[in-house]
Amino acid sequence: MKKQLLTAVFGIAALAAVSQTPRLxxxxxxxxxxxxxxxxxxxxxxxxxxxxxxxxxxxxxxWQVPIxxxxxxxxxxxxxxxxxxxxxYRPVSAGGYGYPSSNAAGTQTAGYVNxxxxxxxxxxxxxxFGATSDHPANLNNNVISTAQSYTSAxxxxxxxxxxxxxxxxxxxxxxxxxxxxxxxxxxxxxxxxVERDINFATQPGTNGEKDFHNVVIxxxxxxxxxxPLTANWTxxxxxxxxxxxxxxxxxxxxxxxAFVGFIQDDGNRKVxxxxxxxxxxxxxxxxxxxASVPEYMSCAxxxxxxxxxxxxxxxxxxxxxxxxxxxxxxxxDITVWTGNLAPDASMSIPLNAISTSVMGxxxxxxxxxxxxxxxxxxxxxxxxxxxxxxxxYTAMTVSEGFVATAFPPAKWGMVNANxxxxxxxxxxxxxxxxxxxxxxxxxxxxxxxxxxELILPPMDLxxxxxxxxxxxxxxxxxxxxxxxxxxxxxxxxxxxxxxWADGGSNMATRTPITSAFTPAASQWVGKSASLNTxxxxxxxxxxxxxxxxxxxxxxxxGNNLYLDNINIKTSVNAPIDLAAANDxxxxxxxxxxxxxxxxxxxxxxxxxxxxTPYALLATLPANTTTYDHTGLDExxxxxxxxxxxxxxxxxxxxxxxxADTPELITGINAVKGSNIAYIGLYPNPAHNDMTLKxxxxxxxxxxxxxxxxxxxxxxxxxxGLNVGENTISLxxxxxxxGVYNVVINTDKGTAVKKLSVVH
Numbered sequence: 001m002k003k004q005l006l007t008a009v010f011g012i013a014a015l016a017a018v019s020q021t022p023r024l025x026x027x028x029x030x031x032x033x034x035x036x037x038x039x040x041x042x043x044x045x046x047x048x049x050x051x052x053x054x055x056x057x058x059x060x061x062x063w064q065v066p067i068x069x070x071x072x073x074x075x076x077x078x079x080x081x082x083x084x085x086x087x088x089y090r091p092v093s094a095g096g097y098g099y100p101s102s103n104a105a106g107t108q109t110a111g112y113v114n115x116x117x118x119x120x121x122x123x124x125x126x127x128x129f130g131a132t133s134d135h136p137a138n139l140n141n142n143v144i145s146t147a148q149s150y151t152s153a154x155x156x157x158x159x160x161x162x163x164x165x166x167x168x169x170x171x172x173x174x175x176x177x178x179x180x181x182x183x184x185x186x187x188x189x190x191x192x193x194v195e196r197d198i199n200f201a202t203q204p205g206t207n208g209e210k211d212f213h214n215v216v217i218x219x220x221x222x223x224x225x226x227x228p229l230t231a232n233w234t235x236x237x238x239x240x241x242x243x244x245x246x247x248x249x250x251x252x253x254x255x256x257x258a259f260v261g262f263i264q265d266d267g268n269r270k271v272x273x274x275x276x277x278x279x280x281x282x283x284x285x286x287x288x289x290x291a292s293v294p295e296y297m298s299c300a301x302x303x304x305x306x307x308x309x310x311x312x313x314x315x316x317x318x319x320x321x322x323x324x325x326x327x328x329x330x331x332x333d334i335t336v337w338t339g340n341l342a343p344d345a346s347m348s349i350p351l352n353a354i355s356t357s358v359m360g361x362x363x364x365x366x367x368x369x370x371x372x373x374x375x376x377x378x379x380x381x382x383x384x385x386x387x388x389x390x391x392x393y394t395a396m397t398v399s400e401g402f403v404a405t406a407f408p409p410a411k412w413g414m415v416n417a418n419x420x421x422x423x424x425x426x427x428x429x430x431x432x433x434x435x436x437x438x439x440x441x442x443x444x445x446x447x448x449x450x451x452x453e454l455i456l457p458p459m460d461l462x463x464x465x466x467x468x469x470x471x472x473x474x475x476x477x478x479x480x481x482x483x484x485x486x487x488x489x490x491x492x493x494x495x496x497x498x499x500w501a502d503g504g505s506n507m508a509t510r511t512p513i514t515s516a517f518t519p520a521a522s523q524w525v526g527k528s529a530s531l532n533t534x535x536x537x538x539x540x541x542x543x544x545x546x547x548x549x550x551x552x553x554x555x556x557x558g559n560n561l562y563l564d565n566i567n568i569k570t571s572v573n574a575p576i577d578l579a580a581a582n583d584x585x586x587x588x589x590x591x592x593x594x595x596x597x598x599x600x601x602x603x604x605x606x607x608x609x610x611x612t613p614y615a616l617l618a619t620l621p622a623n624t625t626t627y628d629h630t631g632l633d634e635x636x637x638x639x640x641x642x643x644x645x646x647x648x649x650x651x652x653x654x655x656x657x658x659a660d661t662p663e664l665i666t667g668i669n670a671v672k673g674s675n676i677a678y679i680g681l682y683p684n685p686a687h688n689d690m691t692l693k694x695x696x697x698x699x700x701x702x703x704x705x706x707x708x709x710x711x712x713x714x715x716x717x718x719x720g721l722n723v724g725e726n727t728i729s730l731x732x733x734x735x736x737x738g739v740y741n742v743v744i745n746t747d748k749g750t751a752v753k754k755l756s757v758v759h
Contacts, residue, residue: 020178021155025058025147026262026274028120029136030089033064033071033078033205035116036516039444042117045136046213054141057148058121059260059276060214061192065089067116071205077198077215080250084216084223089113099269100125102134121147122271123264153181153233156275158261166254166282166376168246169193171220173261173275175240177233185267190226193218193245196256196279201384208421208444214258220245229263254377255285255312281343284373285313286320289346291366291385296415297455299492301391302353307366307383310346313376317341321370324354326362331355336370360457361388361413388413390492393460393546398568401433402426408438411457421445422452423553429564430471430524437564442482443516445555454551459568461544466531466570467724468499468549473519473562476505476512480558483507486529489548490541496550497540500529501727503554505683506691507561517560524564528724531568533699535727537720544570592626593642600644608639619645681742685756692728694744696721703745704728706755708738721746732757 027049031038049060063085064077071078078085090096091112101114102125119126119136121143129146131138155176160169171191198212220243221227227241247254262274289308305324311317319338324331335351354364368381375381400409407425408414416422421444429437438454468486476482483503487496509523531547534540549568553561591605600622606614617640620627681692692704699722706715714735719728735757742753 021152021273023122023148023150023152024056024274024276025122025144026260026271027058027060027139027144028088028123029060029062030065030067030113030116030118030120031062031136032067032116032207033076033203033209034069034207035067036207038117039207039209041135041137042209042213045117045139048139048141049214051141054144058144059262059274061194061216061260062212062214063088063216064212065113065116067113076204077212080248081217084219087224097269099123122274123269152273153177153179154263154273156261156263156273158259158275158277160259160277160280162280162282162376163244168244169257169259169280171243171245171259171277173227173241173243175229175238175263177235177237179235181233181272183231183265183267185231185265187229187231188226188264188266189229189261190223190264191220191243191245191259191261192216192223193220193247194258194260195251195253196258198252198256203424206427208424208441217251218245218248226264251379253287253380255279255281255287255380281312281314282376283314284317284371284375285377285380286310286317286341286368286371286375287312287377287380288366288368288383291383293385293387296386297388297390297413297493299390301357301389302355303364303385303387303389304353305351305364305366305385305387306348307351307385308346308348309341309368311341311343312380313373314343315373316343318372319370320368320372322349322351323367323369324351325365325367326356326358331364356389357391358387358389359391359394360411361386361408361455363387386414388455390458390548393458395460395462396457397461397570398456398459398566400566401564402429402436402438403433404436408454413453413455415453415455417452418447418450420447420450421555423454426518426562428518429562430473430519430521433565437562438566440484440553440561440563442480442553442555442558443477443560446557448556449554451552451554454553454563456549456566456568459544459547459549461531461547461568461570466544466547466568467528468531468566468568469526469528470566471524471564472507472527473509473517473524474507475510475517475519475523475559476508477514477557477559478512480504480556482556482558482561483554484561485552485554487550487552488531488540490543490546492546493548498535499531499533499549500527500725501535504556506693506727513559519562524562530722530724533720533722537722537726590626590628591640591642594625595642595644602645604643604645606641606643614641681753681755685758686732687758688731688733690730690732690755692730692742692744694721694726694728696723696726696746698723700746704730705743705745706730706732706735707741707743714740 029045031042048054049058065085066078070076087096089112092098096112099113099120101112102118117136118134119139121129126134126139126143129143131143155178157174159172162169173189194214195217196214198215200210203210229239247257251257256279258279259277260274263272265272287310289310291305291307293303293305307322318340319336322335322337324333331354333352333354337349341347356362364385364387366383366385402409402425405425408423414423421441424439424441426437426439429435440452481504483501484507485498486500488499489496509519509525531544532540532542551563602622603620603624605617605620605627607617608614617629618627681690683690694702701718702721703716703718705713708714715730737758740755740757742755744751
């Protein structure tokens with residue numbers, strides 16, 4: 001499992017075995033909604049604690065602490081129970097309970113829970129029972145068995161019963177001393193209400209966790225004081241009391257309500273005994289488990305969802321109504337169900353068609369009402385269903401920097417078939433929109449092969465050319481081959497054309513990293529794809545009046561991917577052409593061009609030479625088609641490109657008939673006037689497969705040859721090259737080891753790259 005980071009200094013402690021009753025130990029985890037190691041640790045921890053051999057030995061409660069920070073200043077698991085959580089993890093000096101720090105043995109009243117995740121067993125460090133540190137990853141069956149092996153001076157029973165309205169639970173607690181006992185400080189019985197299983201559709205924090213277990217949501221009468229007990233007990237002493245425990249309004253599912261009680265000595269923080277009252281079904285309780293649309297993408301204005309429901313109660317359900325909501329507005333397209341749904345049974349129900357004017361991605365909330373016998377738990381009666389509708393295409397381009405917190409953006413869609421780690425919004429991005437980006441969480445997605453989609457709005461681009469540009473940052477964890485592909489459809493998603501693809505080390509913008517990757521500004525690269533040309537160079541249907549574009553990420557359990565500044569721009573008629581008379585090359589510091597794009601507010605004119613990349617020469621008014629300048633060496637040959645600008649955005653439709661070194665890359669042998677901007681061979685040396693990347697400044701054709709040291713052509717292929725980056729895959733598995741020349745001949749120049757083959 002990836003990363004489990006916590007540093008601790010540990011010591012040894014022990015409980016005196018002076019009692020007669022088997023112990024139910026108490027396990028407290030201090031975890032958090034913004035803590036990345038917590039998200040990585042909790043699935044394994046939950047599986048360990050849920051083992052049948054452990055559930056009889058240890059009771060579990062979890063405190064959602066604000067470490068390293070609070071998830072939000074408004075709603076979160078932490079915010080709903082903030083006062084109690086703060087008291088449980090903070091030091092005495094800050095008004096807290098004062099559990100000793102995990103990195104300092106100290107006195108029992110010193111320190112606090114200073115990092116997450118951390119665990120305590122019976123109020124003590126995990127290492128008191130044989131763990132190597134307080135990190136929950138170091139909890140194991142032996143540690144649990146060791147803690148439970150110490151007998152207790154107390155026997156406890158806890159009985160529960162719902163009140164008539166199912167709004168609170170009445171508890172009866174009975175304590176029996178099975179051995180003499182004297183506390184070192186105040187002896188307290190603490191009672192906590194936990195929600196056993198909480199499942200969110202989207203993460204409440206920032207670490208990707210959506211599933212939470214045994215979360216403390218309220219204590220009775222409160223965690224600080226609990227129920228005071230006498231400090232000294234003699235064998236045979238008993239004490240009984242009752243508590244009324246209202247379910248807080250923020251509880252998600254009453255059927256998940258359970259209780260854990262424990263006797264704690266506040267003098268030494270040790271827990272003497274624990275007890276548990278498990279979940280108890282209500283008489284009438286239907287749960288909306290999930291909903292889906294079998295055909296996620298629909299070329300109409302209707303959706304046909306299915307809802308899965310479960311009878312969480314103890315009586316049979318015979319009828320209920322499902323009402324769709326779009327925002328706060330109820331749809332008239334309700335479904336009334338009748339039949340027999342037995343206790344603990346589940347079923348999927350097709351709903352009536354639901355009409356909506358939503359275009360692109362949307363969400364509908366399905367709400368269950370009018371349940372037979374009256375539903376005593378309406379908190380679990382809703383579930384969202386996501387869909388993507390294409391009733392029409394809107395004349396629009398895209399300029400998305402993910403600045404708004406809503407994700408996906410309005411009219412965008414997202415497909416996450418397995419409900420696992422997927423696309424989300426990250427807080428940081430790349431200039432000019434540094435306030436956000438789209439993130440794909442390969443780091444947490446252990447389902448290899450899982451493919452999730454991020455779909456742009458339906459567009460009517462209504463031009464003869466269109467280009468998609470975006471900024472990308474990605475790191476591998478090791479040698480994984482996470483991938484990203486871009487597709488386009490102009491037949492309402494019935495078929496998709498591949499526009500761009502990359503993955504693994506070829507896509508990485510930095511070296512591998514074993515912690516969760518967050519990119520620095522220098523670790524972003526710009527990417528582009530033409531909507532008029534397929535990935536293999538084949539021309540596509542020029543009709544851009546009904547366009548869908550999607551990014552598809554496929555997980556190999558690597559590290560995080562980020563996208564920002566996703567733009568789609570169009571050219572109404574034709575691109576800019578540098579004057580044919582000089583082919584874009586000037587020896588006299590004079591350049592001429594023509595433009596039929598109807599795009600420009602102004603022009604950016606760039607120039608380059610043999611030893612300099614393209615640089616901005618001048619910004620010129622619209623309708624300018626010639627430029628004379630001084631200040632450049634008249635004996636040097638310069639190449640130019642004129643780029644139309646509208647509303648501050650470059651059109652990207654300049655023809656670049658000459659490019660000496662628009663991007664300086666070591667190892668390129670370029671011929672003057674070549675159309676080739678750069679060449680890359682990956683990996684080099686190559687073993688079996690090799691990828692050739694060629695970036696060209698204008699559409700062209702190319703012959704790619706691999707030539708050995710004897711001058712023999714051992715491999716040759718011909719392909720079309722589109723403006724921007726092109727990728728060609730070559731197999732070298734059958735070639736002998738040695739050094740080869742890879743020669744790229746285009747109709748506008750030639751370039752050569754060295755290749756080493758080793759086996």
